[in-house]
Amino acid sequence: MRKASRHRDGHGTLAELNITPLLDLVFVLLVIFIISTPQLVNELELNLPTADKKDAPKSAPPKLTRIIVQPDGSFNLDGAVFTLESLRPKLEEVKAERRAESGEPNVVIRGFGEAEYQRVIDLLDLLQQLEITKIGLATDVLTPAGG
Structure with a gap:
């Protein structure tokens, strides 16, 4: 039990990677893409064909x-x-x-x-x-x- 507490005190090597900042960044980018996508779609120009009488x-x-x-x-x-x-x-x-x-x-x-x-x-x-x-x-x- 004593060994585990030494690693938490900061005296040993840290075996875990903290991914919280990475997840924060991913969620911020996701929100940016969600907000900007409708603006891109609305600006799309279409050349629709006209109907022929035949x-x-x-x-x-x-x-x-x-x-x-x-x-x-x-x-x-x-x-x-x-x-x-x-x-x-x-x-x-x-x-x-x-x-x-x-x-x-x-x-x-x-x-x-x-x-x-x-x-x-x-x-x-x-x-x-x-x-x-x-x-x-x-x-x-x-x-x-x-x-």
């Missing part, structure tokens, strides 16, 4: 062709009921109209929960045969009215 969004979104697969296997397009065979000429007509307007027709397929999957697959095959590639599947399930 990059502006189109005035109207493309028209969607919505096809509903009914529980009885028929298809509903624009309020009219079609079979798969009678749907082909109507889709060819829609395809010609949409290509004249905007290029490619956009088709969204919705179905009732009771509709057979095979009817949806048959419709997808028909759309592929007609080379209609922009197809979406609606994820909400329709239920028949009154049931």
